[in-house]
Amino acid sequence: MFDHHVIEIEWGGRPLTIETGKIARQADACVIATYGETSVMCAVVSDKSPKPGLDFFPLTVNYIEKAYAAGKIPGGYFKREARPSENETLVCRLIDRPIRPLFADGYKNETQVTCMVISHDLENDPDVVALVATSAALAISGVPFQGPIGAARVGYIDGEYVLNPNIDEMPESDLDLVVAGTNDAVLMVESEAKELSEEIMLGAVMFGHAEFQPVIDAVGKLAAKAAKETREHEAPDHSDLEAKLTKLVGKDIEKAYKISDKQDRYAALDEAKIKAKEKFLSEDSVEEEANILSGVFKNVQANVVRGSIIKTGKRIDGRDLSTVRPIEAEVGLLPRTHGSALFTRGETQALVVATLGTSDDEQFIDALTGTQKQKFLLHYNFPPYSVGETGRIGFTSRREVGHGKLAWRAIRAVLPSEEEFPYTLRAVSEITESNGSSSMATVCGTSLAFMDAGVPLKAPVAGIAMGLIKEGEEFAVLSDILGDEDHLGDMDFKVAGTEAGITSLQMDIKITGITEEIMKVALEQAKGGREHILGEMANALSEGRAELGEFAPRIEQMSVPVDKIRDVIGSGGKVIREIVEKTGAKINIDDDGTVRIASSSGKEIEAAKNWIHSIVAEPEVGVIYEGTVVKTVDFGAFVNFFGAKDGLVHISQLANERVAKSTDVVKEGDKVWVKLMGFDDRGKVRLSMKVVDQETGKEITKEEEDA
Numbered sequence: 001m002f003d004h005h006v007i008e009i010e011w012g013g014r015p016l017t018i019e020t021g022k023i024a025r026q027a028d029a030c031v032i033a034t035y036g037e038t039s040v041m042c043a044v045v046s047d048k049s050p051k052p053g054l055d056f057f058p059l060t061v062n063y064i065e066k067a068y069a070a071g072k073i074p075g076g077y078f079k080r081e082a083r084p085s086e087n088e089t090l091v092c093r094l095i096d097r098p099i100r101p102l103f104a105d106g107y108k109n110e111t112q113v114t115c116m117v118i119s120h121d122l123e124n125d126p127d128v129v130a131l132v133a134t135s136a137a138l139a140i141s142g143v144p145f146q147g148p149i150g151a152a153r154v155g156y157i158d159g160e161y162v163l164n165p166n167i168d169e170m171p172e173s174d175l176d177l178v179v180a181g182t183n184d185a186v187l188m189v190e191s192e193a194k195e196l197s198e199e200i201m202l203g204a205v206m207f208g209h210a211e212f213q214p215v216i217d218a219v220g221k222l223a224a225k226a227a228k229e230t231r232e233h234e235a236p237d238h239s240d241l242e243a244k245l246t247k248l249v250g251k252d253i254e255k256a257y258k259i260s261d262k263q264d265r266y267a268a269l270d271e272a273k274i275k276a277k278e279k280f281l282s283e284d285s286v287e288e289e290a291n292i293l294s295g296v297f298k299n300v301q302a303n304v305v306r307g308s309i310i311k312t313g314k315r316i317d318g319r320d321l322s323t324v325r326p327i328e329a330e331v332g333l334l335p336r337t338h339g340s341a342l343f344t345r346g347e348t349q350a351l352v353v354a355t356l357g358t359s360d361d362e363q364f365i366d367a368l369t370g371t372q373k374q375k376f377l378l379h380y381n382f383p384p385y386s387v388g389e390t391g392r393i394g395f396t397s398r399r400e401v402g403h404g405k406l407a408w409r410a411i412r413a414v415l416p417s418e419e420e421f422p423y424t425l426r427a428v429s430e431i432t433e434s435n436g437s438s439s440m441a442t443v444c445g446t447s448l449a450f451m452d453a454g455v456p457l458k459a460p461v462a463g464i465a466m467g468l469i470k471e472g473e474e475f476a477v478l479s480d481i482l483g484d485e486d487h488l489g490d491m492d493f494k495v496a497g498t499e500a501g502i503t504s505l506q507m508d509i510k511i512t513g514i515t516e517e518i519m520k521v522a523l524e525q526a527k528g529g530r531e532h533i534l535g536e537m538a539n540a541l542s543e544g545r546a547e548l549g550e551f552a553p554r555i556e557q558m559s560v561p562v563d564k565i566r567d568v569i570g571s572g573g574k575v576i577r578e579i580v581e582k583t584g585a586k587i588n589i590d591d592d593g594t595v596r597i598a599s600s601s602g603k604e605i606e607a608a609k610n611w612i613h614s615i616v617a618e619p620e621v622g623v624i625y626e627g628t629v630v631k632t633v634d635f636g637a638f639v640n641f642f643g644a645k646d647g648l649v650h651i652s653q654l655a656n657e658r659v660a661k662s663t664d665v666v667k668e669g670d671k672v673w674v675k676l677m678g679f680d681d682r683g684k685v686r687l688s689m690k691v692v693d694q695e696t697g698k699e700i701t702k703e704e705e706d707a
Helices: 086-102 124-142 198-213 213-226 239-256 262-280 285-314 396-412 438-452 484-490 518-540 562-569 571-583 602-616 700-706
Strands: 005-011 012-021 031-034 037-048 058-067 111-117 150-157 160-163 177-180 184-197 327-331 339-345 348-357 361-369 368-375 376-381 424-433 462-471 474-479 491-497 502-509 554-559 587-591 594-599 624-633 636-642 647-651 671-679 685-688
Touching: 005 571, 005 647, 012 213, 012 636, 031 124, 031 339, 031 587, 037 124, 058 086, 058 124, 058 700, 086 124, 086 177, 086 184, 086 396, 086 502, 086 594, 111 124, 124 150, 124 177, 124 213, 150 198, 160 198, 184 198, 184 396, 198 213, 198 368, 198 424, 198 518, 239 262, 239 285, 262 285, 262 602, 262 636, 285 462, 285 474, 285 484, 327 438, 327 518, 339 438, 348 438, 376 396, 376 438, 396 424, 396 438, 396 502, 424 438, 438 462, 438 518, 438 671, 462 518, 474 518, 491 518, 554 602, 562 587, 571 587, 571 602, 594 602, 636 671
Parallel strands: 058 111, 376 424, 647 685
Antiparallel strands: 005 012, 012 031, 031 037, 037 111, 150 160, 150 177, 177 184, 184 502, 327 339, 339 348, 348 424, 361 368, 462 474, 462 491, 491 502, 554 594, 587 594, 624 636, 624 671, 636 647, 671 685
16 A cells, blocks of 8 residues: 655745655656646656666656646647647756756666646746656655755846746746755756846845755655665776776876867877777777776866866866957858858857748747747757767757757847837857857857847847866866866856846756855856957947848838728738739738738838728828729719729819710729819718819819919
């Protein structure tokens, strides 16, 4: 018989419940966390023995949003949840990042974490609830996990930090920050901000860290009741092999890391690896021995690089701790695109292309909270040739989705409103070289490409990646980290923003956490680096171009009375289709009467505007119009003079002299000039031709008439 255990606390003004023992009892652990009425079930399973032939920890995190959680049936033909959405992929990464560093060193048992949203109240975002459920499930699973962790969302509304703001409150918040960590330190930060200062961002991180402590306590209480005995796991001791390797190739590795060119450096390191393999491996060696040697070799690399930085303050490529690599920025390099930029920082390069579209190009997103429209798209591609390798192309990895979303968050805060700039915007970042943060190169390149396209950004945005080397109480914060400094370091800390403040902050920690002091140093150092990069970007372009590119669509707006929308659309869309077909312009009408007309040709836009105006506007008495005779009768002629409107020119108003038959003056199809004289008692239009010069369209004065 299984025991059912429940822990409930009040957290952020709402009840948080974590329970186990009722569902999925064959998993190593299963916890359901419920916040408000949003529930996430997390199941953890870890193999009982290590997976052979691996030199990494095989952890898989899955996060699945079930449509039934919000009382919905999935869209599409099959009516079944299919491949993960972008949001599900991002939450998978959000869960993976804080838990991965806390598994015991050397643990190689394949481990799977599966989170499912099974109830959604449309008020509380499930991502933080999923992190809480994951922490609790790992804490009771018996897997060697150095947790528990806590997590919280932090908003910033009216100058005050808000714990776990609900979904309806988020549009009013200047900050959307998720922070996770342990009792002592922060492990992960993911955020989007509206140009907030370093002080406010640091305060938000520490506020969140303090506020999720009750969650850690609650998980601890559940573990005290329901935790399985921790599996026996002894971290492998390879200190003897490490000492021998250091003696054999330590100097070679030191020399390799004095080579500034990445490919040459890697070639030198490969030679050192070959030397190590020849010494410690034989033809009879098994795969496990090769993996052990590879892992220990990485440790020797890390010791060499980290020790050198801590002792000398000099880095792999000879820079000091705060210097940013040389930057080159170029815009307008692709002639037929709407906007383009090439941003190069050291050996990292992003080719970013901006495209402007209409409302027809908006992305529709089917989410638990309902169908949403997205007018800003940013797609990040990381092909294998960017690092000099071969590999698969065409598959969008979780990493590419995550890096693209980070850049998206960084840019969104400075985009103009829809009223200011009614375009759908898409940026595509092609990473053509990589040795360091390509996501931050994407931020810089996107900012430049949008400005090149004529998008009126509120301010340019730049991004920089910071690293950390921490040995005991000593630490060094590194600006603009190289790829090797990322792999061998303890922190990846990305900051993007304008001169005024931060728009996005992401932090991942590979050790058991960092302190407020380290984060403060990193933020201040990142600010200096960001300002330097913005200055280099300004050499190419500092604000949006005054005019759109030659091939970009033009969009103009006009308003029509709401009661006239039906007339513009016509029965079954007949009228608007005719306008589009005849003028060549794209037309979109909102329910409030806002009409957006798009075309790369100004003439097409003007023609569509005039057509729509003629449908919704009323003709004015005393104004002269050009019209077409549509019918002749004994008593005059009917003239189409204002859109679909016709009016009668009485036979007495056809000419100054007496007219016997209307066909003596006009025939059907003739182009004529008419003046609107007024309306009769029945509201019928009264037109006159005789008061208008039919050659010039000018009104005939009294003197001209008498002459």
